[in-house]
Amino acid sequence: MSKVKIGGIMQNDHLARISVMGVPGRPDVAAVLLNALGQAGINVEFIVQCPDHHDEDHVVLCVDRDESKRALDLVRQIELELRAKAVKSDPGVASVGIFGPDFRVRPGIAGAFFAALTDAGIHIQAISTSISTVAVVIAADRLRDAVTAIQRTFELPG
Numbered sequence: 001m002s003k004v005k006i007g008g009i010m011q012n013d014h015l016a017r018i019s020v021m022g023v024p025g026r027p028d029v030a031a032v033l034l035n036a037l038g039q040a041g042i043n044v045e046f047i048v049q050c051p052d053h054h055d056e057d058h059v060v061l062c063v064d065r066d067e068s069k070r071a072l073d074l075v076r077q078i079e080l081e082l083r084a085k086a087v088k089s090d091p092g093v094a095s096v097g098i099f100g101p102d103f104r105v106r107p108g109i110a111g112a113f114f115a116a117l118t119d120a121g122i123h124i125q126a127i128s129t130s131i132s133t134v135a136v137v138i139a140a141d142r143l144r145d146a147v148t149a150i151q152r153t154f155e156l157p158g
Helices: 029-039 065-082 109-119 140-153
Strands: 008-024 044-051 056-064 086-099 126-129 133-139
Touching: 008 029, 008 044, 008 065, 008 133, 008 140, 029 044, 029 056, 029 065, 044 126, 056 065, 065 086, 086 140, 109 133, 109 140, 133 140
Parallel strands: none
Antiparallel strands: 008 056, 008 086, 044 056, 086 133, 126 133
16 A cells, blocks of 8 residues: 655644633633733644533643743633633643645545554544644654654655
8 A cells, every 4th residue: 555645744842731621612712812822922833622512612732841831820810711620731742743735635644644643552632633734732752653653654755
């Protein structure tokens, strides 16, 4: 079986994850969080938000590990305003993803990516996609294993 060609691998092993859990459904959750962090000069490098079956939102975001304490302090300051049930953090995560021009027209790329990580025993903590990328948050100490699994699964540029 031939490998699917991708444009490359993106990776960052210097991230911290902040999860804001159980926010009663409202339209401004991402705006409140990202505006507070942005006004403090903290860049959010990864974000995903989804509601659960109780109409509560859960937001997972990643910031540079060096900014994690400041970011967590800011999020905790607005935790009550958001009425979040919990705020959790993990200072030792990484993001890894793949990109390529064929992603929007070629089915199965995301599935192959997730299967490669699963076969390597890597737990996916969050997923984010776009028209040309698939990225995940994983434990930072598994980044090398993830890259190896991706290299085995996909054809990379020469």
